[in-house]
Amino acid sequence: MSGILVVLEDREGRIGRISWEAVAAALQLSSFARQPVHAALLGADTSTVAAAVAAKAVDGVVRVEHPLLQSYTSDGYTHALEQLIRARQPDFVVFPHTYQVRDFTPALAARFGQSLIGDVTSIADGPLFTRQLMQGRLTGTYRHNGSGPCFVSVQSGAFRSDSVTTGTAPVESFTPSLEAAQIRTRPGAPFRAAAQTVDLGSAQLIVSVGRGIKEADNLPLVQDLAAALGAELAASRPICDNGWLPMERQVGSSGQTVAPKVYIAIGISGAIQHLVGMKASQCIVAINKDPDAPIFEVADYGIVGDLFEVVPALTAAIKAAKQ
Amino acid sequence: MKIVVAIKQVPERDAPVRIDAAGRWIEEADLQWALNESDAYALEEALQLKELHGGEVVVLSAGPERVGSTIREALAKGADRAIHIDCEDLGQRDALGVARLLATAIQPEDPDLVLTGLQSDDLGYGQTGVILAELLNLPHASLILHVEKSDTGITVKRELEEGWFQNIDLPLPAALTIQSGGAKLRYATLMGIKRAKTKEVRRIAAAELSAPPEAAVVLDRIALPQKQKITQVLSGSAQEAAAALVEKLKFEVHAL
Numbered sequence A: 001m002s003g004i005l006v007v008l009e010d011r012e013g014r015i016g017r018i019s020w021e022a023v024a025a026a027l028q029l030s031s032f033a034r035q036p037v038h039a040a041l042l043g044a045d046t047s048t049v050a051a052a053v054a055a056k057a058v059d060g061v062v063r064v065e066h067p068l069l070q071s072y073t074s075d076g077y078t079h080a081l082e083q084l085i086r087a088r089q090p091d092f093v094v095f096p097h098t099y100q101v102r103d104f105t106p107a108l109a110a111r112f113g114q115s116l117i118g119d120v121t122s123i124a125d126g127p128l129f130t131r132q133l134m135q136g137r138l139t140g141t142y143r144h145n146g147s148g149p150c151f152v153s154v155q156s157g158a159f160r161s162d163s164v165t166t167g168t169a170p171v172e173s174f175t176p177s178l179e180a181a182q183i184r185t186r187p188g189a190p191f192r193a194a195a196q197t198v199d200l201g202s203a204q205l206i207v208s209v210g211r212g213i214k215e216a217d218n219l220p221l222v223q224d225l226a227a228a229l230g231a232e233l234a235a236s237r238p239i240c241d242n243g244w245l246p247m248e249r250q251v252g253s254s255g256q257t258v259a260p261k262v263y264i265a266i267g268i269s270g271a272i273q274h275l276v277g278m279k280a281s282q283c284i285v286a287i288n289k290d291p292d293a294p295i296f297e298v299a300d301y302g303i304v305g306d307l308f309e310v311v312p313a314l315t316a317a318i319k320a321a322k323q
Numbered sequence B: 001m002k003i004v005v006a007i008k009q010v011p012e013r014d015a016p017v018r019i020d021a022a023g024r025w026i027e028e029a030d031l032q033w034a035l036n037e038s039d040a041y042a043l044e045e046a047l048q049l050k051e052l053h054g055g056e057v058v059v060l061s062a063g064p065e066r067v068g069s070t071i072r073e074a075l076a077k078g079a080d081r082a083i084h085i086d087c088e089d090l091g092q093r094d095a096l097g098v099a100r101l102l103a104t105a106i107q108p109e110d111p112d113l114v115l116t117g118l119q120s121d122d123l124g125y126g127q128t129g130v131i132l133a134e135l136l137n138l139p140h141a142s143l144i145l146h147v148e149k150s151d152t153g154i155t156v157k158r159e160l161e162e163g164w165f166q167n168i169d170l171p172l173p174a175a176l177t178i179q180s181g182g183a184k185l186r187y188a189t190l191m192g193i194k195r196a197k198t199k200e201v202r203r204i205a206a207a208e209l210s211a212p213p214e215a216a217v218v219l220d221r222i223a224l225p226q227k228q229k230i231t232q233v234l235s236g237s238a239q240e241a242a243a244a245l246v247e248k249l250k251f252e253v254h255a256l
């Protein structure tokens, strides 16, 4: 057993940024584990993306191809990768932590008697893997115990895709044996919800509200602030889950990605799924009563306090400043 | 439809977290506990399916004595009965270890549908439901917002990234992990709370289900996160902090 296998994901013939980040993580792991890195691609025909990966500083590229891998299914991917891993026996298998990876890697790891170390944010010598706990309020350091491949997935944005340098890697093929009857689910084509009527993506100023607001009846508090600022109103997921604001105002991994000049997060804890949607904002302001809330890890300005006192004061101060 | 819903008890959201002396987990002594958020949606989906198609909803939870209160809450909302796997050493088990316990308890129930939450709010592995599918040899789908019965099984609505969705057809029996927001959560009624007291809660000792396993993955230590940015904290009264922020937005950020 040896080697690091990194499994990449492509969408419409392109390798996504998070997959390059997974390559970066695999290369970092290889600097501790001193093992070669091979990249695997799955599909019916992976020639284009395989060529793109072969032009990077990896030790090899494996094209895992079969007509039944044309579109993603958990069963198809699990069977194919199980065969590849049994054949190559890597020590580590690294994935980007995407929705697709969430959908099948825990089952794949279980086939090897393993648990995935998921959503990893950093890797240190040992190797030791760090990931978030308690929705980002704590971090935990994990290690792999014993024999068998160690399965790892890496969090979006945690490793630098631009650290992957160029190279020329040999490309090989692997044909898994798959039968149509092994694939038990029938996925439909992706679709979007009804047309969006608000464009948060181009907003310059955003006031965003989270569960700290407690009740729908309290929303006018933040609506007033948004109006005084001339800002768009946005929200974290629970606000939209509860139906207090429409889903099109949700910021985060399953909502919109925004990058305004100023993003004011009010009563939002700062879970990673929220942060990925707003951390590119030029200036982040956090108002939260908990000084240890993870939102302060990315905030430029912070007010630690009760939003029911701070927000009205801020609205008044802005109105005064604008006169 | 017979539906098993795996529910986990987790620390209350606003509960203060303090790292314990060994640095391996948090102080549990004065924590408040609650039903994991996505599990509440899994339970809701199960109850709505039962209302439409009949059948039975069985909730299943592994954990120490205290998880009894969360089980009662689920029964009060309308679950028919419960299985409580008595387990004092959850912390020593990795995701596979916990899933093995749950799977062994689910097997004899032979349900049409196994539902879990998408992810636990404390450990956040996001794995248990998918592993259960593997251990029980069931087809599965994850991040599900809605379930509809079809002629051949079920059609589910799956969340994808950035506001996209997808429908998936599955035969039954199947396992699903449920995402939050797909349905409106119900509250327990007074009647429900009363009825819950008479409902069956079967307790099984973890040791009867599987030997304490050798975990493949070990949580060595926990810590407070490191800051990525230096936050300028604006202190003082609400009015002072607000005034200071307006100054910053005006003169440093040039946004006003």
Ligand SMILES: Cc1cc2nc3c(=O)[nH]c(=O)nc-3n(C[C@H](O)[C@H](O)[C@H](O)COP(=O)(O)OP(=O)(O)OC[C@H]3O[C@@H](n4cnc5c(N)ncnc54)[C@H](O)[C@@H]3O)c2cc1C
Residues within 6 Å of the ligand: A135, A209, A210, A211, A212, A213, A235, A236, A237, A238, A239, A250, A251, A252, A253, A254, A255, A256, A266, A267, A268, A269, A270, A271, A272, A273, A274, A277, A287, A288, A289, A290, A293, A305, A306, A307, A308, B013, B118, B119
């Ligand atoms: C697959 C997946 C996808 C997801 N997608 C998204 C997404 O797109 N967008 C998203 O936002 N989330 C998403 N989530 C959910 C995410 O993990 C968090 O659960 C969510 O962001 C938490 O929202 P919140 O910060 O509003 O609530 P909480 O985490 O409950 O935080 C509330 C905050 O308010 C503070 N507070 C309470 N009262 C007051 C007060 N009086 N004054 C000041 N502060 C107060 C508290 O200290 C706390 O920090 C997703 C989760 C998963 C698993």
Ligand SMILES: Nc1ncnc2c1ncn2[C@@H]1O[C@H](COP(=O)(O)O)[C@@H](O)[C@H]1O
Residues within 6 Å of the ligand: B006, B007, B008, B009, B036, B038, B039, B060, B061, B062, B063, B090, B095, B098, B102, B115, B116, B117, B118, B119, B120, B121, B123, B124, B125, B126, B127, B128, B129
């Ligand atoms: N101890 C447990 N008892 C019952 N269900 C659990 C337990 N741990 C996890 N689950 C279920 O598995 C889901 C995912 O948990 P996790 O894989 O830890 O993120 C949870 O939302 C629960 O539905």
